[in-house]
Amino acid sequence: MNEPWDLYVMAAMYIVAGILHFVKPKAYIRIMPKYLPNHRELVYASGLAEIGLGIGLCIPQLKNIAITGIILMLAVFLMVHFYMLRGEKEGAGIPKWIL
Template structure:
């Protein structure tokens, strides 16, 4: 498969994943609120707005009219993935302190390692970067 086809596949996959995550942030916020660090003010409101941000980012990725809007959506989703990383760390720590270790290392370690991949993927599928591929 060519890099262009991979990019298109990644764009749709990422858009669907963020749209689904946004839907669940809006319709079932309690699991997300429970992993929000205590220092985050108004966690219910923050989870609501993160759900809307995920859906807006997904829509921005797949809209066919503006490459600039697609790039803005990619940058927004990359920044979003960076901003939610503290919640992922908090969730990891909370689970490891549970007697049964919650989801366990098999869930949390890949999640931690994939966070930078999500940042890159949002930038790559939106056309912000071509790294590590070159356009020919």
């Protein structure tokens, strides 16, 4: 357990966020860009990715792979955030400064 505590906090945040994709999928589906197909499946896939990458952060042998995966995942998620900035409906009422 020589890893910094904040790594485990980050892992827990990704795991919880990933679980929420399955518990509250509608919250994620409504912010999906209209041009992407299969919204529900993409929400579930991204939830699985977040859970897997969060777990990977806790396994020393997988930590660097998980970090790379998180960077790539966040780069892909940027398209959702740019879409949400288009308007109030697309942003689901979330203030722009949060996005």
